[in-house]
Amino acid sequence: MIIRQILNNNIALVQRGELDVMVISRGVSFKKKVGDTLTLAEVEKVFVPDSHDVLENYSYLLSHADPLTLDATEQIVKYVEDLEQKKVNDYLYLTLLDHIDYALKRAEKSQFIISPLAWEVRKFYPEQYAMGKRALAIITETTGVEFPESEAISIALHFVNLSNPEIDIEETINAMEVMNNILRIIRVHFQLDFDEGSMNYNRLVTHLQYFIQRISAGEIYKSENEELNKQIRMMYPEAYLCVNKIRIYILDRYDREITQDEETYLMLHINRVTQREEREEQQ
Template sequence: MKIRQILNNNVALVERGKIDVIVVSKGISFRKKVGDTLELDEVEKVFVPDSNDVLENYSYLLSHAQQGTLDATLKVIEYAEKNIEEKVNDYLYLTLLDHIDFALKRAMKDQFIISPLAWEVRKFYPKHYEIGKCALEIITNETGVEFPESEAVAIALHFINLQESQVDIKDAIKVMETVSDILTIIRIHFQMQFDEGSMNYNRLVTHLQYFAQRITLGEIYNSEDTELNKQVRIMYPKAYICVNKIRVYLLNRFQKELTQDEETYLMLHIHRVTQRNESEE
């Protein structure tokens, strides 16, 4: 494999046959230069993007990741694969890396979130929840940042998503319609088109899918975190106005009131997906 571009100390863009791939190799910037050959046994991980857009997303995310964040991600994946006895795809590596990076940024602001799915994950996916808890220990060991146990749920969801869910077709249609309607509300409110290849968009859609499933099944999550909710409302007023429109939609369609925790989660996701400047995060 020939090195085309060194993205940071540990990540490079290389030619493998007729395609470009991204490789993780510790200290590559100190050992190699552009044009040098890289052997497979020198590489920790190879990412094979399936389009130029995906290649750009992967390159940006990997080149901007701190070494501790990247090491934590690789170790969490390794641990998870052994426990669920299933290989994960490249996209999960990147979404988990992005998640951990964002969680570390939130931790610096003392923003910790209780997932609306905490009860469901602990009850129905205990193995995945244990993976999430172990992941928090790994992240702390690699970065020195400690997280409350509640953060384990969001990590567990990355691996739960590997499993195909069995959903009644009528409920599945209702969920898809609800997700589509909420996305339309967000798009019209902000007068924007979504970048459907972005991490933020896919993270928002994943959250909305789980959210819509619970709404259609009549389930309510009601563990209010008033202080964090107030803080996020102040920080992201545009997202808060948008969420109030979603609140009206849910009330009209399902006769369900949006809880504070769901409101907080939606505001965070909407803020991220509508920010065009990465430095604003």
């Protein structure tokens, strides 16, 4: 591999065959100059960008990252690889590096972000959340910078698609936001807090998960049992009013109407969980 550009003592841009790639290793560029050669044995990591723009972005990121940030990133990646028993892709390394670099810059100004998805990540991705907490501990141990535990939520999102590469992290985040907003609509409408450990609450959350998946995928759950729908509306008028608020939110978010059957099952789940909560509050 021929050195084309030295970014710093630890990072170089090299030509490998017909490709321009980035290599990283402690002291890999020390006392080297453009035109010198490197062997694979001399480098720890090789990044193969898939476009010129990506090459420029990652070159800048790697060359400007603090050595402690690079060290923390490498430790986290090794921890994840040991835990998952497989190599992670370069994209995870670079996105983690970018995240940690930005988080440390925010910390200098005491700017800490509280993720609105904290509950959802803990609930649906407990393993990734545990990984996020360990990664946060590694950052603190390496850099000496203390972070609130909420930062582990943001880091955990980087690990969500490790076990299932087909998961689209952006879609996952959107679905969690929609879940959070629907639950908020229900809480505000009925003016109550949920017992998150109750069976009815977990049934509601599970139903909403699949409901959101169907809505976002454009799938239609439809049998049009109009008589049942009418009966449920009459029996549970408050649940019906609440579902109408959810209907408006879904229409605004996805530009899709919910079906009559979706409405029926939402009313049933909402009534079950809210009636239980209201009874317990009155006791």
